[in-house]
Structures are given as C-alpha cells and as structure tokens.
Amino acid sequence: xxxxxxxxxxxxxxxxxxxxxxxxxxxxxxxxxxxxxxxxxxxxxxxxxxxxxxxxxxxxxxxxxxxxxxxxxxxxxxxxxxxxxxxxxxxxxxxxxxxxxxxxxxxxxxxxxxxxxxxxxxxxxxxxxxxxxxxxxxxxxxxxxxxxxxxxxxxxxxxxxxxxxxxxxxxxxxxxxxxxxxxxxxxxxxxxxxxxxxxxxxxxxxxxxxxxxxxxxxxxxxxxxxxxxxxxxxxxxxxxxxxxxxxxxxxxxxxxxxxxxxxxxxxxxxxxxxxxxxxxxxxxxxxxxxxxxxxxxxxxxx
Numbered sequence: 001x002x003x004x005x006x007x008x009x010x011x012x013x014x015x016x017x018x019x020x021x022x023x024x025x026x027x028x029x030x031x032x033x034x035x036x037x038x039x040x041x042x043x044x045x046x047x048x049x050x051x052x053x054x055x056x057x058x059x060x061x062x063x064x065x066x067x068x069x070x071x072x073x074x075x076x077x078x079x080x081x082x083x084x085x086x087x088x089x090x091x092x093x094x095x096x097x098x099x100x101x102x103x104x105x106x107x108x109x110x111x112x113x114x115x116x117x118x119x120x121x122x123x124x125x126x127x128x129x130x131x132x133x134x135x136x137x138x139x140x141x142x143x144x145x146x147x148x149x150x151x152x153x154x155x156x157x158x159x160x161x162x163x164x165x166x167x168x169x170x171x172x173x174x175x176x177x178x179x180x181x182x183x184x185x186x187x188x189x190x191x192x193x194x195x196x197x198x199x200x201x202x203x204x205x206x207x208x209x210x211x212x213x214x215x216x217x218x219x220x221x222x223x224x225x226x227x228x229x230x231x232x233x234x235x236x237x238x239x240x241x242x243x244x245x246x247x248x249x250x251x252x253x254x255x256x257x258x259x260x261x262x263x264x265x266x267x268x269x270x271x272x273x274x275x276x277x278x279x280x281x282x283x284x285x286x287x288x289x290x291x292x293x294x295x296x297x298x299x300x301x302x
Contacts, residue, residue: 012245015238020254024261026231027099027106028270030091032223034212039095041210042224043087044202047079049228050236051199054192057237063186065193074179075190076197081172083198083232086165088205093161097154098272103262104144104282105162109255110289111137112170120174133292140288143281173243173251181244191236256286 033042058064066072094102111134118130145159180190243251259282266272290296 012242016242016246016250016254017257019235019238019242020257021261022230022235023106023254024103024258025265026227026258027090027094027103027262028265029223029227029231030094030102031099031270032220033227034091034095035217035220036211036213036215037224038209038212039088039091040202040205040208041212042091042227043084044199044206044210045224046087046228046232047083047195047198047202049225050232051192051195053229053233054188054195054237057188058192061188063189065196066183066185066189071183071185072193072197074183075193076201078172078176078180079194079198079201081168081175082236083195084201085168087198087202087232089161089165089168093158093165096158097162098266098274099270100263100266100272100274101144101154101278102162103266104259104278104285105141105159106166106169106262107255107259107282107285107289108137108141108163108166109169110253111285111292112167113173114170114289114292116171117174120171127294129294129296130292133288133290135288136291137285137288140281140284140286143277143284145281146275146277176240177243177247181240187237187240187244190240191233194236195232253289256289259286 030042033045037045066075090102114130115134141163145154183190185193239251239254242254263274263279263282267274
C-alpha cells in the first residue's frame with residue numbers, strides 16, 4: 001500500500017522525471033559502450049561503476065552495507081531482475097536493433113509489472129480496465145514491431161531478448177515492494193547492495209569475454225561512465241525512493257518518459273531512423289499502461 005507521501009507529498013516527482021531522462025539516455029549509452037565492450041562487458045561495467053559510486057556515497061553518509069543473509073538474498077534476486085539479466089539482454093539486443101526500438105519496447109514495463117502483480121503478488125480478482133490495458137498493450141507491441149511485415153530487419157531473437165528483459169523489470173517492482181522495502185533500509189543502502197551483488201554475479205562473465213576491442217575513445221568511455229554512475233548508480237536510489245513514496249506501479253510507469261527521451265536522443269546524437277509505426281505503437285503502449293493502472297476513470301469498473 002502506498003505511503004501517505006504518495007497522496008500528500010509530491011517530492012518524488014522531480015526524481016521521477018530525472019529517472020526517466022537518465023534511463024531514456026541509457027539506450028544510447030549502451031550503443032556507445034558496445035563500441036569497445038561485449039554485452040557482458042557493458043552489463044558488468046555499468047554495475048561496477050554504479051556500485052563504486054554508491055559505495056563512495058555510503059562512506060560519505062556514514063552508512064554500511066547490511067549483514068543479514070536474508071537481506072542480501074532478496075537484493076541479489078532484485079539485482080538479477082534489474083541488472084544482471086536485463087543488462088546482458090539489452091546489450092545483446094542492441095547489437096542488432098536501434099536504441100530507439102529498445103527504448104520503446106522498454107515502455108512495456110508497466111504492463112509487465114501489472115501482469116506480475118495480478119498473477120503472483122496479490123490476491124485480487126482481475127479488473128475490467130486491467131484486461132483492456134493488457135490486451136491493448138499487446139496490440140501496441142505488435143504495432144511497434146510492424147507485425148504485418150514480420151519483424152522487418154530486427155531478428156526475432158533480439159526482440160525476444162528485449163521482451164524478456166522487460167519482463168524481468170516488471171517482476172522486479174512488485175518483488176521489491178513486497179520483500180525489500182519492508183526491510184526499512186535506506187534507499188542508498190538498498191541500491192548499493194543490489195549493485196554490489198550484480199557486480200559480483202557478472203564478474204565471471206566479464207573475465208570470460210568482456211572486452212570487444214582495445215580502443216577506448218572518449219565518447220564511448222563517457223557513455224559508459226554516464227550509464228554506470230547515473231543509469232546504474234544514482235538512478236536506483238531514486239527508483240527505491242519513488243517506489244517507497246508512490247508504489248511499484250507508479251515507479252514502473254517511469255517508462256512513460258524513457259521512450260520519448262530515447263527517441264529524441266537516438267535521432268539527434270546517433271542518427272537513427274524511425275518508422276511511423278514505432279512512435280504510434282509506443283503511444284498505444286503508453287495508453288494501455290495508463291488504462292491498466294486505472295488512470296482512465298471511464299474504464300474503472302470490475
């Protein structure tokens with residue numbers, strides 16, 4: 001149940017917007033990182049840089065990582081769902097698809113969150129607006145992919161990787177709400193622990209095959225720094241704060257912002273092309289997420 005802050009205090013809104021911008025830029029940062037790192041290297045690098053950033057923040061704030069094994073276990077699960085699996089899958093997919101398409105597919109996250117909540121994380125009956133939202137969301141994804149043309153130039157496995165990554169995101173929000181937030185840890189401690197767990201998990205993969213090319217140009221290096229320090233560092237502190245204040249469904253809806261940012265950044269800074277069906281399908285996905293979350297009152301009946 002959302003805290004009273006969700007009703008009486010809108011202090012989470014600036015963090016929400018900042019998170020949308022940072023995560024919207026993450027898709028272009030991944031593209032830059034892939035210029036000298038493998039997908040394993042990108043996933044490890046962003047987590048390691050984020051972990052270092054937050055460990056420094058904990059030191060400055062006089063905070064420590066938790067010692068309880070159960071706490072580490074829950075946050076390790078979150079790290080798998082938010083960092084390890086999606087980190088690898090998004091990077092693998094972006095070797096074949098545009099950052100714009102990756103950003104738009106990421107907008108399915110609120111629907112995946114709603115589906116996870118309905119199936120595994122609450123004992124409530126399915127509501128009419130949720131069914132409509134999920135069906136419309138599926139249609140939106142088909143429009144984004146241009147299903148009438150097959151998958152176009154995007155390999156089926158790359159699309160599958162993106163959707164699996166987004167499914168992990170969707171599960172992570174209600175899982176965190178149920179199992180991590182009740183621990184009453186500081187957001188900085190939760191985020192740092194999560195990233196340390198992810199870094200340790202990804203280290204063997206990085207050592208196995210992490211560097212694609214020993215060519216460290218300033219642009220790709222800065223992209224990885226931005227991806228790690230902000231996209232996988234401070235962003236997770238903001239994510240936990242938003243979740244605590246406004247709930248998992250609201251927190252996951254930050255993907256209302258990320259596809260817009262991803263499209264703008266992809267066109268301006270990467271010169272990527274966009275077809276008409278991608279933004280149209282993206283808008284359908286966003287509309288479906290709003291319906292599923294009960295934001296359109298006319299459809300709010302059981």
